[in-house]
Amino acid sequence: MDDSIKQLAHQLVEKISRAVRKESKQNFYKLGKTVGLGADGTPTSYIDQIAEDVALKLLQKAKAPVNLLSEEIGFVDFHGDYVFVLDPVDGTRNASRGIPFYSVSLAVGTSHIHDVTYGIVKNIPTGDVFSAEKHHGAFFNTTPIRVCDVPSTHIVSSIALGKNYTTTAGALSKKHNVRSFGAASLEMCMVALGGLDYYYVGRDVMRVVDIAASTLIVREAGGVVKNRRGEDLDMPFSLTEHTSVLAACSEHLATQLLSKA
Amino acid sequence: MDDSIKQLAHQLVEKISRAVRKESKQNFYKLGKTVGLGADGTPTSYIDQIAEDVALKLLQKAKAPVNLLSEEIGFVDFHGDYVFVLDPVDGTRNASRGIPFYSVSLAVGTSHIHDVTYGIVKNIPTGDVFSAEKHHGAFFNTTPIRVCDVPSTHIVSSIALGKNYTTTAGALSKKHNVRSFGAASLEMCMVALGGLDYYYVGRDVMRVVDIAASTLIVREAGGVVKNRRGEDLDMPFSLTEHTSVLAACSEHLATQLLSKA
Numbered sequence: 125m126d127d128s129i130k131q132l133a134h135q136l137v138e139k140i141s142r143a144v145r146k147e148s149k150q151n152f153y154k155l156g157k158t159v160g161l162g163a164d165g166t167p168t169s170y171i172d173q174i175a176e177d178v179a180l181k182l183l184q185k186a187k188a189p190v191n192l193l194s195e196e197i198g199f200v201d202f203h204g205d206y207v208f209v210l211d212p213v214d215g216t217r218n219a220s221r222g223i224p225f226y227s228v229s230l231a232v233g234t235s236h237i238h239d240v241t242y243g244i245v246k247n248i249p250t251g252d253v254f255s256a257e258k259h260h261g262a263f264f265n266t267t268p269i270r271v272c273d274v275p276s277t278h279i280v281s282s283i284a285l286g287k288n289y290t291t292t293a294g295a296l297s298k299k300h301n302v303r304s305f306g307a308a309s310l311e312m313c314m315v316a317l318g319g320l321d322y323y324y325v326g327r328d329v330m331r332v333v334d335i336a337a338s339t340l341i342v343r344e345a346g347g348v349v350k351n352r353r354g355e356d357l358d359m360p361f362s363l364t365e366h367t368s369v370l371a372a373c374s375e376h377l378a379t380q381l382l383s384k385a
Numbered sequence: 386m387d388d389s390i391k392q393l394a395h396q397l398v399e400k401i402s403r404a405v406r407k408e409s410k411q412n413f414y415k416l417g418k419t420v421g422l423g424a425d426g427t428p429t430s431y432i433d434q435i436a437e438d439v440a441l442k443l444l445q446k447a448k449a450p451v452n453l454l455s456e457e458i459g460f461v462d463f464h465g466d467y468v469f470v471l472d473p474v475d476g477t478r479n480a481s482r483g484i485p486f487y488s489v490s491l492a493v494g495t496s497h498i499h500d501v502t503y504g505i506v507k508n509i510p511t512g513d514v515f516s517a518e519k520h521h522g523a524f525f526n527t528t529p530i531r532v533c534d535v536p537s538t539h540i541v542s543s544i545a546l547g548k549n550y551t552t553t554a555g556a557l558s559k560k561h562n563v564r565s566f567g568a569a570s571l572e573m574c575m576v577a578l579g580g581l582d583y584y585y586v587g588r589d590v591m592r593v594v595d596i597a598a599s600t601l602i603v604r605e606a607g608g609v610v611k612n613r614r615g616e617d618l619d620m621p622f623s624l625t626e627h628t629s630v631l632a633a634c635s636e637h638l639a640t641q642l643l644s645k646a
Contacts, residue, residue: 217562221533221541221580222525224511225486225566249511250485264483272482280482286542286563297558301478302547304565305486319482 163198215307476568
């Protein structure tokens with residue numbers, strides 16, 4: 125992929141991150157306020173709108189061959205060869221309540237998760253950046269990363285619970301060291317980094333904008349990304365499709381976890 | 386309380402935080418390595434030892450009227466009037482695996498949680514500081530904080546699961562928006578900030594070093610801190626006692642949650 129496209133992607137992520145950080149300091153109690161309905165049918169919060177405005181302005185100005193698919197605004201056709209698949213704020217609820225675990229997620233591809241060639245996830249509160257290029261590995265800032273060794277002595281997982289509770293999630297939540305952070309892209313990057321052994325969402329609630337970048341990052345770090353039926357995860361660049369997710373440090377662990385389901 | 390004691394407390398927290406941050410960049414894969422057994426009978430990790438060394442050196446040099454109770458080293462008598470109740474790294478497992486959610490926790494009191502007059506919890510990865518002085522309110526950096534409004538439209542909780550799973554925790558994990566971050570002092574500060582409506586640990590696993598500071602911070606922010614039997618939480622400065630914890634934004638919510646147990 126052209127270096128100028130990668131640079132544009134990083135520039136976009138940095139600009140959004142800066143805008144969100146600024147708002148989180150200045151307008152703390154406004155961040156989660158609903159300002160309308162997004163293209164995916166869910167309410168748009170103030171913070172999502174701020175972030176998308178930044179994205180649109182930059183892409184209009186850049187005149188690069190890049191279209192945009194974003195959570196709230198939907199698909200914007202700039203007659204490009206690539207699509208930027210963007211979640212301007214993943215973990216909006218955390219962001220809007222001051223919980224320091226949320227991110228910007230941006231994937232570059234053409235039509236499906238399987239053809240994503242570049243992915244960036246930036247942890248906004250800490251400033252750390254995860255990235256991956258297809259066939260070139262995954263990085264935490266500038267350091268190459270790998271999923272954790274198998275078998276891990278003390279398994280640490282992150283599991284979607286509450287509204288996204290399923291029987292399998294419930295069974296898994298009784299074992300090991302369980303976390304649940306509420307920002308899928310960043311939780312998947314924790315698998316890529318070796319921080320988590322696996323991340324599980326049992327319900328069909330994840331959209332392509334949430335997971336397109338982090339799926340590449342996990343795979344390039346040596347991990348696997350599946351749906352709850354154990355199929356390698358793929359989905360089109362569309363806001364109407366939803367999926368379950370199992371990101372794990374190994375095929376073996378993924379099989380083990382799903383066979384107990 | 387004497388301002389010089391408060392200053393010493395903040396100085397100690399900053400020094401530990403800097404040492405841990407430095408190690409986390411330089412010796413990432415060494416942080417969680419076990420280096421012996423602590424005063425509480427659990428294994429001491431490399432990162433805990435680094436942090437306690439910093440604490441001991443500073444207190445020996447300061448010659449202040451302050452004793453130390455810390456997770457690994459136990460009680461150190463400097464013939465002081467106050468006790469610094471320290472968890473040098475709360476969320477050691479997160480820290481040792483690169484998950485950016487861990488803290489330094491320091492409370493200043495004499496013998497029990499009820500007589501704690503000052504508390505500091507520092508989020509090491511973001512650098513944010515929570516503090517409270519008895520009868521003078523709670524702060525996020527320099528901003529006064531309050532627990533969230535009651536009733537919250539969308540309840541967000543954090544619940545200890547996995548090895549600390551209980552029937553009540555399991556029942557609560559099916560509702561609302563559930564998180565689990567793995568660092569008690571910081572999760573309790575999220576209640577104080579209004580980020581979480583409540584935080585629940587159903588098993589008797591929490592020690593005074595984990596929660597002494599954050600209990601004051603939650604109470605000064607207008608929240609309540611109980612054990613699982615609904616009693617206002619108190620415990621002596623001793624590493625042999627363990628408790629359950631419910632930190633909530635209101636008495637009403639706490640009663641409601643425990644009545645369903």
